[in-house]
Amino acid sequence: MLPINTKKELLKKLNSLLENHTIGLVPTMGALHLGHASLIKRALSENDKVVVSIFVNPTQFNNQEDLIKYPKTLDEDMALIKAISSEIIVFTPKITEIYDNATVSKSYAFNGLEKVMEGAFRSGHFNGVATIVEALFDLIKPTRAYFGEKDFQQLCIIQKLTELQKIRVDIIGCPIVREPNGLAMSSRNERLNTLLRQKASFIYETLQAAKQKFGTENAHKIKGWVEYIFRKHTDFKLEYFEITDVATLTPIQQKIKNTKYRAFIAVFADDLRLIDNIALN
Numbered sequence: 001m002l003p004i005n006t007k008k009e010l011l012k013k014l015n016s017l018l019e020n021h022t023i024g025l026v027p028t029m030g031a032l033h034l035g036h037a038s039l040i041k042r043a044l045s046e047n048d049k050v051v052v053s054i055f056v057n058p059t060q061f062n063n064q065e066d067l068i069k070y071p072k073t074l075d076e077d078m079a080l081i082k083a084i085s086s087e088i089i090v091f092t093p094k095i096t097e098i099y100d101n102a103t104v105s106k107s108y109a110f111n112g113l114e115k116v117m118e119g120a121f122r123s124g125h126f127n128g129v130a131t132i133v134e135a136l137f138d139l140i141k142p143t144r145a146y147f148g149e150k151d152f153q154q155l156c157i158i159q160k161l162t163e164l165q166k167i168r169v170d171i172i173g174c175p176i177v178r179e180p181n182g183l184a185m186s187s188r189n190e191r192l193n194t195l196l197r198q199k200a201s202f203i204y205e206t207l208q209a210a211k212q213k214f215g216t217e218n219a220h221k222i223k224g225w226v227e228y229i230f231r232k233h234t235d236f237k238l239e240y241f242e243i244t245d246v247a248t249l250t251p252i253q254q255k256i257k258n259t260k261y262r263a264f265i266a267v268f269a270d271d272l273r274l275i276d277n278i279a280l281n
Helices: 007-015 034-046 064-069 074-084 095-099 125-140 149-164 187-191 194-199 201-214 219-232
Strands: 023-028 049-054 089-091 144-148 170-174 236-245 261-269 272-279
Touching: 007 089, 007 125, 023 034, 023 125, 034 049, 034 074, 034 144, 034 170, 049 074, 049 125, 125 149, 144 149, 149 170, 149 261, 149 272, 187 272, 194 201, 201 219, 201 236, 201 261, 201 272, 219 236
Parallel strands: 023 049, 023 144, 049 089, 144 170
Antiparallel strands: 236 261, 261 272
């Protein structure tokens, strides 16, 4: 089981599949963990063939230091994938294979989905995400593509991308996989020291408390409470906490009947940025 490095080789492999085979795609940036494994296993259960892409996409990093520090663990990633199935196709292209001569992202408009939360704090991030995902969709033409709900805003962006670009693929959102203390699994968690990783349970505990409060308190009051408790917790710096309408990601003004809401949070632990979210109803 060897990774495929070029588009030409990948297309040759895909063209060898039987006609009408369904293909599941799991796009990743590597440093795989049990959250990724859950996506891969679901893709295997719902498709005839699965492609896992491993590509650290430079255009979705607004912080170059974060790009440099992003963990590269291809050997470990391949071992994790092989333990699930040796029949999975692994695509590990170089930057020039994806971007040709210019490593720049396309520019998209996602009806405002890209302007709030992550979009407000990470300039150009979603243009980079959409560029690589659209390129993978165009190349692989998957039947279904799998994304974790930890990056819920990204999931919404990808769904909107397929609508705007008229791409025929089913986007499957998969539940967040958490560490035993509740911390949402992320490739970046490996950069936390042991003590801070344990203390990071505070992030999910805060979301759970916010969900409980959402039943009786207004969103403005809950947001003020979250900001207050993070000011007291010196191990973490709150970047944002928002409660939004799930459909539009618009911050809530007042609760509307039969509307689904979700709470989103971004936190710094030292120089490491962690995000999480939770459904509120």
